[in-house]
Amino acid sequence: MKQIAITGGKGGTGKSTVATAIAVELGKRHKVLLVDADVDCPNDHLLLGIERTKVRTVYQRIPTWDFEKCTKCGKCAETCKVNSIFGPKGKQPIFLPQQCNGCGACVITCPANAISWSEKEIGEIFRGNGHGIGFISGELKVNEAVSEFVVNALKEEVKKIGKGYDFILFDTAAGTHCDVISALEGSSIALAVTEPTPLGEHDLELIMKLLKRLGIKFEIVLNRFEEGMEKLIEKVAESNGKKIASKIPYSKKIMENYSKGIPVKHESIEKIAELVE
Ligand code: SF4
Numbered sequence: 001m002k003q004i005a006i007t008g009g010k011g012g013t014g015k016s017t018v019a020t021a022i023a024v025e026l027g028k029r030h031k032v033l034l035v036d037a038d039v040d041c042p043n044d045h046l047l048l049g050i051e052r053t054k055v056r057t058v059y060q061r062i063p064t065w066d067f068e069k070c071t072k073c074g075k076c077a078e079t080c081k082v083n084s085i086f087g088p089k090g091k092q093p094i095f096l097p098q099q100c101n102g103c104g105a106c107v108i109t110c111p112a113n114a115i116s117w118s119e120k121e122i123g124e125i126f127r128g129n130g131h132g133i134g135f136i137s138g139e140l141k142v143n144e145a146v147s148e149f150v151v152n153a154l155k156e157e158v159k160k161i162g163k164g165y166d167f168i169l170f171d172t173a174a175g176t177h178c179d180v181i182s183a184l185e186g187s188s189i190a191l192a193v194t195e196p197t198p199l200g201e202h203d204l205e206l207i208m209k210l211l212k213r214l215g216i217k218f219e220i221v222l223n224r225f226e227e228g229m230e231k232l233i234e235k236v237a238e239s240n241g242k243k244i245a246s247k248i249p250y251s252k253k254i255m256e257n258y259s260k261g262i263p264v265k266h267e268s269i270e271k272i273a274e275l276v277e
């Protein structure tokens, strides 16, 4: 089994378009599992028109208070580093659950044993099939902030079902934050998807820096390529000892298919698939 990550420092570069297209291309010859790890905003199922079925609810542990025991010492509010507890000494603490990351510091700190554990639902894991590939995605509930629990639950599900596949493709979130790092872990190669703009150039630098630090081999994919506009990305690629591995053109046909949920078919996608095979 080979794990490949499709990533990019910037949102809106067409990372999901590339991930779904390569998954479908590889799926013609191999058993492929596409993992949508952008849990804040999963959209691969929409691009592929795959109907998802929920397979798991994701919970996060959170503290709960027994105010009969609470002496209003204020220590839990002092301890919480993410300001999830409000309550100075002499006042009953008020808990703001959206910020809580379940670290447990308040439970350990409370001298009156007034805090114990409860849990809340923060996300869901879905599965589906379509275009000859298996599909799995995680989704963080609206108004929840701690996405890492959903990414971890997604990775646990992938571990359970991944053995039967030749290729597992992780479509990561955009950026270089913890969820992206978690989704990149275990990949033998990453595709850094970018676009020919100054923002694309800047964010490509960031993602290349991260991939180098993680020791993950990578190739650069330039999306929405137009003749003469590639210089910017070529320059930053060369300064990192790389060349653009594949260029997906900016075309009306691709955009039309994109809006209809038809995966991109183009020689540039075939080239990337061959590269990672
Ligand atoms: S640390 Fe415990 S006793 Fe002190 S305010 Fe918090 S809940 Fe109450």
Ligand code: SF4
Residues within 6 Å of the ligand: 062, 063, 079, 080, 081, 082, 083, 084, 085, 099, 100, 101, 102, 103, 104, 105, 106, 107
């Ligand atoms: S579990 Fe951690 S983050 Fe949550 S309220 Fe307690 S100290 Fe704050």
